[in-house]
Amino acid sequence: MAKKFKIVLLGFFLFYGCANQLPPGGGEVDKVPPVIKETYPIEGTINYDEEYIELTFSEYVDKRTVQEALFFSPSIGNNAEFSWSGTTVRVYFNTELKKNTTYTVSIGSDVKDLHNSNKMESPFSLVFSTGPKISKGKINGLVFSNDTENVFVFGYKIENEIPEIDSVKPDYISQVGTNGKYSFAGLTEGKYLVISIIDKIRNQVFDKDEDLYNLSWKPVELENDSIEINNVDFILMKEKKVVKEIIDSTKAAEKDTSPPSLKTLTTKYEVNKIDFDTPEFSLVFSEKVITDSLNSFINISDLKKNTYAYTIATIDSIKYDVSFTKAKPKTEFIVKVNLNPIQDLSGNKKDTTITKTISAMNDIDFVSIAGHIDIDEENNYPIKIKLTDTKSKNELNSANVEANKFKLTKILPGKYFLYSFIDKDSNSVYTNGELSPLVYSEKFILYSDTLKIKSRWSLEDLNIKFTK
Secondary structure (H helix, E strand, O other): OHHHHHHHHHHHHHHHHHHOOOOOOOOOOOOOOOOEEEEEOOOOEOOOOOOEEEEEEOOOEOHHHHHHHEEEEOOOOOOOEEEEEOOEEEEEOOOOOOOOOEEEEEEOOOOEEOOOOOEOOOOEEEEEEOOOOOOOEEEEEEEEOOOOOOEEEEEEEEOOOOOOOEOOOOOEEEEOOOOOEEEEEEEOOEEEEEEEEEOOOOOOOEOOOOOEEEEOOOOEEEOOOOOEEOOOOEEOOOOOOOOOOOOOOOOOOOOOOOOOOEEEEEEOOOOOEEOOOOOEEEEEEOOOEOHHHHOOOEEEEEOOOOEOOEEEEEOOOOEEEEEEOOOOOOOEEEEEEEOOOOOEOOOOOOOOEEEEEEEEOOHHHOEEEEEEEEEOOOOOOOEEEEEEEOOOOOEEEEEEOEOOEEEEEEEOOEEEEEEEEEOOOOOOOOOOOEEOOEEOOOOEEEOOOOEEEEOOEOEEEEEEEEOO
């Protein structure tokens, strides 16, 4: 009886283990991302006539993430079937591939391992052909974004006119890696419309009413199927999420009795540091307040009890920027925010005063960045330079290019990105382009290296080159 019980129990665990994809247990924390170590067919195979491909990963991976991250270019539709054996997946096309066509299989960087959800470091691609030759045309670039999740680049072959792309599968698709880079391979000669998008619902098509997008600055043309075009780059910034209050209309409205509070008082530079030339700080309240109640609720003074006049600029419903008169370097200021006059829309207010000390920086605290622009085409439009931080990609500084030269001042030591664009509409803001009517984006280039600024060490003679 005991023997039978052991056999039944063993059978249960064998069945359970086969029916569920579980990670191996124990050991140190796994920080190694998965990679694809073997493919069938191999890269560059010609005259391929099988009805499937195989991919072997370096470790067990989440099957769902593989299915969501695998794309065929040109598209084979949505009928692919996945069959797993250990760390190997066989993908059946379930449709007949086009004859004499180069296919690229792209696996995006969203693939996760099973043990610790480590993502692939970069996308992977496999190129093969159903004919006697491989088309070797390539388009490469990057998407400069504050968040690369769900960011893709779509490519559409232009035959005679710009194709209608809304809700249409792209001819080529590449998921953007965590480093912002993308690549199309196996392209034939011709013109391509290239567009970066945030594919919110991950349906691998462009939805004009849903997806934020950015066009290339012109059609990308391959004069033959062996040309590689680089630096087809994009700027695509995700909007910050706004948490909206959900009101249950089935219940009687409850009276708002909570007074507004001051959530943050922040400065542009280091914590509690301001520029002596243009001293300013920002206030963020817990809720929308009555603007008229903002009069005379702040007192700004220095340690000698001198007071400073200020102005308030409304940024949004809860954020306000406060600027005041030019100060001397290293001056310390005492900022008092009296909340008593400040009312929310229900008339609630709070009888309290918040005090904070901020100080003006010295010229010696700042460094500068200077350089020149090379442009190998006639240009009659303004050129802008923008400096951002490396994490949020928020703009920190900007400058106009004059006589192909630029200079950015008032910069603190740190790491930065630098980019430039040709401002065709002269609004000082990078324009993403429009599909209807068709307007291409403004030409943009990202400086190749991350700028590492040391204290008291300005950067000179940087070179940014615009190519045709």
